[in-house]
Structures are given as structure tokens and as C-alpha cells.
Amino acid sequence: MKKILVLLPYFLSAGCAIAQSVGINNTTPHSSAILDVRSNTKGTLLPRTSTISRLAILNPAKGLILYDSTVSSFYFYNGTAWAPISASSSGWSLTGNAGTNPANNFIGTTNNQPLRFRVNNVWAGEIHPSSANVFIGVNAGNSATTGTANIAVGENSLFAITDGNFNTAHGYYSLALNKSGFSNTAVGSYALTNNTIGNHNTAMGRNALFANTIGEFNTAIGEGALLANTSGTSNTAHGYQALFSDIEGSGNTAMGSGALFANTSGFYNTANGFGALRKNIGSYNTATGTFSLIENISGTFNTATGYDALGNNISGIDNTANGTSALKFNQSGSDNTAMGFQALFENKGNSNTATGSFALKQSNTGNYNTAVGYGALINNVGGNFNIAIGWNSGTGGVNAASLFNTIGIGNSGAFQNGASNQAIIGDGNMVFIGGKVNWGVVSDARIKNTIVEDVKGLDFILRLRPVTYYISNQAMNATTGAKETPDFSGKYDAEKIKYSGFLAQEVEQAAKAAHYEFSGYDVPKTASQMYTLKYAEFVVPLTKAVQEQQLIIEELTKQVAQSKILAIVGKQQAIIINQQQQIDELKSTMAQLKSEMMALKNKY
Numbered sequence: 001m002k003k004i005l006v007l008l009p010y011f012l013s014a015g016c017a018i019a020q021s022v023g024i025n026n027t028t029p030h031s032s033a034i035l036d037v038r039s040n041t042k043g044t045l046l047p048r049t050s051t052i053s054r055l056a057i058l059n060p061a062k063g064l065i066l067y068d069s070t071v072s073s074f075y076f077y078n079g080t081a082w083a084p085i086s087a088s089s090s091g092w093s094l095t096g097n098a099g100t101n102p103a104n105n106f107i108g109t110t111n112n113q114p115l116r117f118r119v120n121n122v123w124a125g126e127i128h129p130s131s132a133n134v135f136i137g138v139n140a141g142n143s144a145t146t147g148t149a150n151i152a153v154g155e156n157s158l159f160a161i162t163d164g165n166f167n168t169a170h171g172y173y174s175l176a177l178n179k180s181g182f183s184n185t186a187v188g189s190y191a192l193t194n195n196t197i198g199n200h201n202t203a204m205g206r207n208a209l210f211a212n213t214i215g216e217f218n219t220a221i222g223e224g225a226l227l228a229n230t231s232g233t234s235n236t237a238h239g240y241q242a243l244f245s246d247i248e249g250s251g252n253t254a255m256g257s258g259a260l261f262a263n264t265s266g267f268y269n270t271a272n273g274f275g276a277l278r279k280n281i282g283s284y285n286t287a288t289g290t291f292s293l294i295e296n297i298s299g300t301f302n303t304a305t306g307y308d309a310l311g312n313n314i315s316g317i318d319n320t321a322n323g324t325s326a327l328k329f330n331q332s333g334s335d336n337t338a339m340g341f342q343a344l345f346e347n348k349g350n351s352n353t354a355t356g357s358f359a360l361k362q363s364n365t366g367n368y369n370t371a372v373g374y375g376a377l378i379n380n381v382g383g384n385f386n387i388a389i390g391w392n393s394g395t396g397g398v399n400a401a402s403l404f405n406t407i408g409i410g411n412s413g414a415f416q417n418g419a420s421n422q423a424i425i426g427d428g429n430m431v432f433i434g435g436k437v438n439w440g441v442v443s444d445a446r447i448k449n450t451i452v453e454d455v456k457g458l459d460f461i462l463r464l465r466p467v468t469y470y471i472s473n474q475a476m477n478a479t480t481g482a483k484e485t486p487d488f489s490g491k492y493d494a495e496k497i498k499y500s501g502f503l504a505q506e507v508e509q510a511a512k513a514a515h516y517e518f519s520g521y522d523v524p525k526t527a528s529q530m531y532t533l534k535y536a537e538f539v540v541p542l543t544k545a546v547q548e549q550q551l552i553i554e555e556l557t558k559q560v561a562q563s564k565i566l567a568i569v570g571k572q573q574a575i576i577i578n579q580q581q582q583i584d585e586l587k588s589t590m591a592q593l594k595s596e597m598m599a600l601k602n603k604y
Contacts, residue, residue: 046074054082071099140169147180154189160196171206188223194230208237211247222257228264239274256290273307289324295331309338323357340374346381359388362401376408383420395482412485419525427485428473431494441536456516457544463510468500481528504531516541 021036023029029036037044051070062079074085084099097105108115114128117136125136132149135141139159140152150167152158156176157169165182169175174186176193184201186192190210191203201218203209208220210227217234220226224244225237233250237243242254244261251268254260259271261278269285271277275294276287282300287293292304295312302319304310308328309321317334321327326338330347338344341357349367354360359371361378369386371377376388379400387407388394394408407423410430426433473495477484485491504521508531511518520537524530 073099157186174203191220205240225254242271259287276304292321326354343371392483392485419522419529428471428476429485429491429494431490431497455540455544456511456514456518457541457546457548460510460514460516460518460541461545463513464502465506466500466502468498469503470498471495476530479528479530501535502533504533507533 021029021031021034024035024037026036026038046065046067048067048069051068054066054068054075057064060077060082062077064077065085066075067073068075068084071084075082076085077083108127112129114126116126117124119138122138123142124138125140126144127134131144131147133141133144133147133151135144135150135152135158137153137157138155140154140156141150141158141161143159144150144161146163147161147167148165150158150161150164150169152161152167152169152175154169154171154174157171157174158167158178159173159176160179161167161175162179164178164180164184167175167178167182168185168187169178169192170187171191172189173193174188174191175181175184175195178184178192178195179197181195181198181201183199184192184195185203186195186201186209187204188206188208190206191208192198192201192212193210195201195209195212196214198212198214198218199216201209201212201216202220203212203218203226204221205223205225207223207227208225209215209218209229210224212218212226212229213231215229215232215235218226218229218232219236219238220229220243221238222240222242224241225239226232226235226243226246227241228244229235229246229248231248232246232252235243235246235250236253236255237246237260238255239259240257241261242256242259243249243252243263244258245264246252246260247264249263249266249269252260252263252266253270253272254263254277255272256274256276258274258278259276260266260269260280261275263269263277263280266281266283266285268283269277269280270287271280271285271293272288273292274290276289276292277285277296278294280293280296280299282296282298284301285293285296285299286303287296287305287310289304289306289309291307291311292309293299293302293311293313294308295314296302296310298315299313299319300317302310302313302317303321304313304319304327305322306326307324309323309326310316310319310330311325311328312331313319313327314331316330316332316336319327319330319334320337320339321330321344322339323341323343325345326340326343327336327347328342328345330336330344333348333350333352335351336344336347336349337353337355338347338360339355340359342361343354343356343359344352344363345358345361346364347360347366349363349365349369351368352360352363352366353370354363354372354376356371356373356376358374358378359376360366360369360380361375363369363377363380363383365382366380366386367384369377369380369384371380371386371388371394373388373390373393375392375395376390377386377394378392379395380386380403381401383401383403383406385405386394386403389408390410390412392412393410394400394406395412404420406420409425411424411427471494473492476482507518507521508523511521518537518541520534522532522534
């Protein structure tokens with residue numbers, strides 16, 4: 001070792017004299033090196049010192065190199081300050097760096113030039129200080145010219161951007177073809193891939209708004225949401241394949257997987273729920289609930305709220321369904337309103353209104369019906385113009401499926417509409433029906449024809465049998481086949497009342513016997529219906545009976561008066577006759593006296 005140290009000056013001086021280069025372990029140093037040290041097993045050690053010692057060096061030469069053992073890093077003097085070689089702007093280690101100071105150490109530029117990236121010598125992004133564009137990814141933002149404030153992260157994201165502004169693309173091929181569109185946001189592979197000049201769009205999810213080219217103000221969140229949209233505007237899709245097929249429809253809102261899936265050109269539709277309005281191509285529909293309006297194709301102005309509400313509607317319009325499976329099987333019926341669980345469940349008719357669970361549940365082809373209350377008009381199938389208000393009101397008997405023009409208010413239980421053109425208020429437990437004023441009945445002479453005075457009076461009235469009686473609700477249920485109503489306070493009070501009236505069957509017999517077509521009773525058409533009486537109708541035959549009695553009274557009065565006159569006349573005649581007899585007797589006596597006097601005169 002001492003020999004090497006002794007010989008080193010010699011070699012150095014010899015090298016300087018011969019070639020101005022020195023080689024160690026190398027007889028021919030490289031021509032570009034002043035010192036060429038070669039070894040396969042050893043390295044070269046530079047001076048090693050602490051940070052304190054390094055900073056204590058007086059007037060260090062520019063380019064002076066040493067190893068700082070305190071921070072384990074090489075330093076060189078750049079003429080003004082010590083700079084770390086392993087953690088300086090002059091190079092970064094491929095395996096990481098230590099001893100960095102974020103205040104001084106960074107990757108980037110120190111002038112107003114963009115920082116660009118390459119992968120395999122291919123454009124891989126740029127951070128531009130003046131345009132505020134940030135592109136990261138192979139070909140991301142590669143065509144940018146005058147566009148500003150754009151951000152693209154992902155291969156080919158914003159690939160075709162030229163002069164568009166304020167766009168954000170995050171994902172493989174996101175906003176890839178956008179050129180001049182601005183204020184778009186795409187997050188997800190192929191999100192807004194084909195957008196060219198569309199503005200103010202937001203797509204989040206793989207293939208979201210994939211085909212959009214010129215559409216604006218669209219929001220798509222979810223894989224495949226608004227995938228086919230090209231020119232539609234102001235659409236909102238949130239969920240897997242929501243508004244999947246929409247091309248040019250506008251003003252639509254879809255929230256839920258598959259919501260408004262098939263819509264292509266329909267507009268102003270709102271779908272909230274899995275599969276809501278899935279097949280729709282119509283407009284102005286609102287569906288809230290899983291599978292609500294799921295089969296709707298061309299129907300418009302429909303509103304469905306609840307699971308499977310209007311689930312099978314295809315072309316019906318102006319329908320409103322609120323409640324699970326409300327108007328479920330309606331297909332082409334229109335202007336229907338259903339509110340409640342399975343209300344108008346089977347409906348295919350028009351202009352029906354049902355409010356309450358199971359209201360008009362079985363109505364199929366019926367039209368213009370109104371049912372309010374749980375189970376109201378539940379048995380109606382094809383009847384029209386029916387109204388029912390109250391729990392199970394208007395449920396009717398065996399013919400309830402096709403009744404028309406009936407009104408039932410609170411007529412649950414035994415007393416139900418059994419025939420068409422009936423109005424029933426209250427059930428079999430009712431003990432009072434009334435109000436402040438009397439019931440009015442239309443009786444205008446202008447609407448009456450074939451007027452005949454053939455009302456039966458005494459002949460009919462005298463055949464009636466007034467009775468008192470009690471009513472059995474149990475017998476009423478047995479007759480009509482109606483279900484027993486739930487118990488409540490005062491339910492059986494009606495059975496405790498002693499009523500006065502007639503028996504309808506006897507009234508029928510009396511009318512037939514008198515040959516009178518009396519409208520005061522109704523004969524049931526089936527065994528499950530009941531006879532009814534209209535007591536107000538009895539006023540007419542009673543009035544006729546009173547009139548007939550009055551004529552009899554007047555005739556009898558006349559006869560009595562005539563009898564009295566005859567009696568007086570007879571008495572006077574008797575007196576006159578008696579007086580005449582007396583006169584005649586007096587005349588006879590006078591004549592006799594006169595004769596006797598003449599006789600005497602002649603005699604004397």
C-alpha cells in the first residue's frame with residue numbers, strides 16, 4: 001500500500017507529462033477523463049464528513065464533492081450553496097429518495113413551461129402552467145390547443161380536445177372525442193366517450209352517456225346510464241342502465257337500475273325505482289317505486305307511486321296510481337285514479353276512481369266508477385257509473401259484478417246494493433238517517449208524460465195490514481250472504497227497536513189484489529236480495545183513499561140533508577092536509593047550516 005502511495009505522484013506527474021490524463025489500474029486512460037480509475041471489485045471513496053464539518057469548510061470550490069455522513073447523502077458546492085446530489089433537482093432515484101425538503105425539492109420546472117410525461121416515448125400527459133390543463137395518461141389531452149382548465153386522467157381521456165374548456169375526464173377513453181364541448185364531467189371508462197360539442201354534461205360510471213355527441217345539461221350516474229343518448233338534453237339518470245336507450249329524449253329523470261331503460265325519444269318523464277318506466281317511450285309520466293309503470297310503452301300523463309303501481313300499463317293515459325300494485329293490470333284504460341293497496345288492481349276500464357286498499361280491486365271493464373274506502377266496490381267487474389263510500393260499501397250480492405248506476409254510502413254488512421239503479425245509505429245497524437230539512441224529490445210537471453188518474457185508494461189501503469216488528473241482523477246476513485261487520489259499540493241497537501210498518505210481501509199481494517201497479521215496493525231479482533218498501537209512496541194511495549172517503553161523506557151528507565128536507569115537507573103537508581080537512585069540514589058544516597037556515601027561512 002505504501003508503494004502505491006509513493007508511486008502515485010510519479011504516475012500522476014508522468015500522466016500529466018505524457019497525455020495530461022492519469023489511469024489507475026489502467027495503462028491507457030480514456031481521452032475524455034483526467035483520471036480513469038478501473039476496478040471490478042473495488043470503488044472510490046470521496047472525503048466523508050459530518051454536516052457540521054461540511055458547513056465549516058472555508059471558501060469551498062465550486063464543484064467540490066463530499067459525502068455527508070450525518071444525512072447519508074453526497075453533496076456538491078454549486079458556487080453559492082451546498083446541494084444534495086441524491087435528492088436535488090438534478091436527479092431523482094428510481095428507488096426513492098431520502099433527505100428531501102418539500103420547500104426546496106420537487107419534480108417540475110422552474111420556468112413558465114408545461115411539464116410533460118411520456119411512456120415508451122409516447123405522450124402520457126402534461127401539466128400546463130398557463131392553460132391550467134392537467135392531463136395524465138397515454139394520449140390524454142394530446143390534441144389540446146386553446147382549451148383551458150381541463151383535467152383528464154386515464155388513457156385517451158379528452159384525447160381529441162382542442163378548444164373546449166372546464167372539462168374533467170377521469171377514466172379510460174372518458175370524453176375521448178370531445179373537441180369544443182365545455183363544462184363536462186366524465187368519471188369512468190368510456191364515460192361521455194363520443195361527446196364532441198355537448199356542454200354541461202356529467203357522467204359517472206362505465207359507459208355513462210357513452211354515445212352523447214351534442215346533448216347538453218345531462219347527468220348520468222351509474223354504469224350504462226344514458227348510454228345511447230346523443231342529442232337529448234336536461235336528462236338525469238342515476239342507476240345501472242338508467243335511461244339506457246334514450247337517444248333524443250329530454251327533460252327525463254330516472255333514479256334506479258333500469259329505470260326508463262327503453263326510453264328513446266320520450267320527454268319529461270320521471271322514474272324513481274328499480275325498473276320504473278323500464279319500457280317507456282311515452283312522455284309526461286311519473287313513476288316512483290320498484291316496477292312502477294314498468295310495462296308502459298306509449299302511455300302519457302300517468303303517475304304511479306308504489307311498488308308495481310300501474311305495472312302493466314301500456315298505452316293508457318291520464319292515470320294516477322298511489323299504492324302497491326294500484327292499477328296493476330291496467331293496460332289501455334285512461335283517466336283512472338287509484339289510491340291504496342291493490343286499488344283498481346284488475347282495471348282495464350276508463351274514468352274510474354278508487355281510494356282505499358282493495359277498492360274496485362276486481363273491476364275489469366267497468367267505467368266511470370267511484371269507490372272510497374277499504375274494499376269499496378270490491379266485487380265490481382264490469383259495472384258502470386257506481387259510487388261507493390265507506391268500508392266495503394257497494395260490495396253488493398251475487399250480481400254485484402255487473403251492477404250499474406248504484407250509490408252506496410256506509411252500506412257495509414248485510415244491507416248492500418243488490419240491483420242496478422239503487423242508492424243505499426247506511427247498513428243494517430243504522431238506527432237513524434236524517435237531517436235538518438226533508439228529502440226533496442224531483443216532481444216537475446214538465447218532465448212527466450202519460451199522466452193518468454188510476455191510483456187505487458180505499459180498495460188498496462183497506463187491504464194493508466199495519467204491524468209492529470223487530471229486525472234480525474243475523475237473518476239479514478243469512479239472506480244476503482254478506483259478511484258480518486266487526487263489532488262496535490251500539491252495533492245491535494237496531495235489533496232492540498220496535499218498528500211500525502208493513503210487510504213488503506203483503507203490500508205486494510194487496511197491490512195485485514187491487515190491480516194496482518204500486519211503485520212503493522221493490523221485488524228482489526234473486527234470492528239473496530231483499531224486499532224493500534218506499535213508505536213515502538204510500539202518501540199517494542192514502543191521499544186517493546181520503547179523497548174517495550170525502551166523496552162518500554159528501555154524498556152521504558147530501559142524502560141526509562135531502563132526507564131532512566123531505567121530512568119537513570112531509571110534516572107541513574100533513575098539517576096542510578089536516579087544516580084542509582078542517583076547512584073542508586067547516587065548509588061542510590057551514591053549508592049544512594046554510595041549508596038549514598034556508599030551510600028555516602023557507603019554513604018561516
